[in-house]
Amino acid sequence: MKFTEEHEWLRVEDGDVVVVGITEHAAEQLGDVVFVELPEVGTTVTKDEEVVVIESVKAASDILAPIDGEVVEVNEALVDEPGKVNDDPEGESWFFKVKVEDLSVMDDYMDEAAYKAFIG
Amino acid sequence: MRDARCAPRTLTEAGRTGPGAPHGGYMAETDGTDRKDDLEQYAVREDVCACGVAHGPGEHHHHHPAAAEDDGGPLRTPLYDLHVELGAKMVEFAGYEMPVSYPLGVMKEHQHTRAKAGLFDVSHMGQVVLRSRRADAAQALERLVPVDVAGLAENRQRYGFFTNNAGGIEDDLMIANRGDHLFLVVNAACKEADVARLRAGLEPDVVVKSLDSRALLALQGAAAEDVLAGLNVAVREMRFMDVATLELAGAECWVSRSGYTGEDGFEISVPEAAAETLARALLAHPDVEAIGLGARDSLRLEAGLCLYGHDIDSESSPVEAGLTWAIQKVRRPGGARAGGYPGADHIAWQMAEGVAWKRVGLRPxxxxxxxxxVEIFAQATGGDPVGRVTSGGFGPTVGAPVAMGYVSAASAAPGTVLYGEVRGKRLPVAVAALPFVPAGFKR
Structure with a gap:
């Protein structure tokens, strides 16, 4: 698992598919999530593009695409039950999966120890 | 993701600067962004006063709030250490370091308050005593508020607001008749301006004293009476908007049966030295949780109660805001003490002729x-805005988003379907009767 400075986690699955979610730390800081808007499957995304809208009781935030690729699956369960994001942010409550051409960008992201140091 | 880690910082900034200026006539400004990343909604009944600048009480009126930091930073209430001990997230709000939430979280804090009882520290709010000297304080205060103060019975309280010459609202407040004096509670961000207004308008006929050595706690929720009765059984005799002087946890407290959550409950003015003892005594009850400003905001929103600086301000009138119920008959045209307050002619004209914009509930x-x-439109595409959201978010008790705002009179009937533009998309929103959650007051 890799981590971004935007508090996303990325996990490679099936060779060229990257699963994206938000970290426990992010979920805790956000507070209770009440709304999630996901991209459509088939959308091509580029790094740093806003792909998900997430709203908590406190505020609206975006999730940025951490990598270039095509959205191949989204976690529809979060739309019906946004509170799941708080229950299991680093497991069941992933947001979307992106099929990527070039996985090398993963090397730019932090490992768990580096992320823990980053959030202090 | 963007903003998650920044949330506390964003909160701090929102608390310090607020929106920067009153929202003005709701159509007056176009919000360039259609997403609210900041957390203005954490403001609780207060945010900016009529001067347009959120400022702490330690500063002069019209001082920029940043100056507070030069003077040693934000103020703390007598319960600051307790908040930290309880694990609160602290944010700067109206010049004070205040708890926005506790480890329970906004959603559960909100639900706990409605189901059982929540304890709120609202010590940042202003407490003011008015005493008659050459003139009767109640009659004198009627020069500044369109409220029947002279007719307010002893040991009773009522809601009111200061108006300006244009009929706008300078602040909203509670007025209690405590026998030989009136006791006012005003919004934190406005308290200096309010005291200045009271001094200018009432002295030397009336003595105006701003109290800075009393804390203010609110105990709200269905179990509030049972909890407080454990400290003094006399609270059971109080009805909604009664006030009384009662001993609680060894201290002389000024208690009112009121609050700002839509629930039954009490507001308690307590000498600051006794505040922590009282708060701990209340928190010791298994039904009581400490509740932060975040849940206070969602509770008042569901209750349809206005947040000063957002839902009402110096450019919105009581008639537009749907607050004419707070202007008693005796102060309306034809009443024995009609008018005589700032903007009375304008407000009377609006009551007779109607208004172009009205505050309404909105259910996305x-x-x-x-x-x-968020701007409100009459159609799903095209056209000019017919309104704007002034407070909105998720209503934990409703289980859905709720909002309030101003819309054109033609669009203000409950059930009217309008469209709110969120992130560039027009989404349907229905005009709804307020409150969203029925009040639990003990009348």
């Missing part, structure tokens, strides 16, 4: 919250 039909600043 989808799941997306519509927050402050």
């Amino acid at each position: 039909e989808g799941r997306a919250p519509m927050r402050e600043g």
Whole structure:
């Protein structure tokens, strides 16, 4: 698992598919999530593009695409039950999966120890 | 993701600067962004005063709030150490370091308050005593508020607001008749301006004293009476908007049966030295949780109660805001003490002729919250805005997004379907009767 400075986690699955979610730390800081808007499957995304809208009781935030690729699956369960994001942010409550051409960008992201140091 | 880690910082900034200026006539400004990333909604009944600048009480009026930091930073209430001990997230709000939430979280804090009882520290709010000297304080205060103060019975309280010459609202407040004096509670961000207004308008006929050595706690929720009765059984005799002087946990407290959550409950003015003892005594009850400003905001929103600086301000009138119920008959045209307050002619004219814009409840039909600043349209495409959201978010008791805002009179009937523009998309929103959650007051 890799981590971004935007508090996303990325996990490679099936060779060229990257699963994206938000970290426990992010979920805790956000507070209770009440709304999630996901991209459509088939959308091509580029790094740093806003792909998900997430709203908590406190505020609206975006999730940025951490990598270039095509959205191949989204976690529809979060739309019906946004509170799941708080229950299991680093497991069941992933947001979307992106099929990527070039996985090398993963090397730019932090490992768990580096992320823990980053959030202090 | 963007903003998650920044949330506390964003909160701090929102608390310090607020929106920067009153929202003005709701159509007057176009919010360039259609997403509210900041957390203005954490403001609780107060945010900016009529001067347009959120400022702490330690500063002069019209001082920029940043100056507070030069003077040693934000103020703390007598319960600051207790908040920290309880694990609160602290934010700067109206010049004070205040708890925005505790480890329970906004959603559960909100639900706990309605189901059982929540304890709020509202010590940042202003407490003011008015005493008659050459003139009767109640009659004198009627020069500044369109409220029947002279007719307010002893040991009773009522809601009111200061108006300006244009009929706008300078602040909203509670007025209690405590026998030989009036006791006012005003919004934190406005308290200096309010005291200045009272001094200018009432002295030397009336003695105006701003109290800075009393804390203010609110105990709200269905179990509030049972909890407080454990400290003094006399609270059971109080009805909604009664006030009394009662001993609680060894201290002489000024208690009112009121609050700002839509629930039954009490507001308790307590000498600051006794505040922590009282708060701990209340928190010791298994039904009581400490509740932060975040839940206070969602509770008052569901209750349809206005947040000063957002839902009402110096450019919105009581008639537009739907607050004419707070102007008693005796102060309306034809009444024995009609008018005589700032903007009375304008407000009387609006009561007779109607207004172009009205504050309404708004229920987004989808799941997306519509927050402050969202523009409202009559059609799904095209046309000019017919309104704007002034407070909005998720209503934990309603289980769906709720909002309030101003819309044109033609669009203000409950049930009217309008469209709020969120992130560039027009989403259906229905005009709804307020409150969203029925009040639990003990009348």
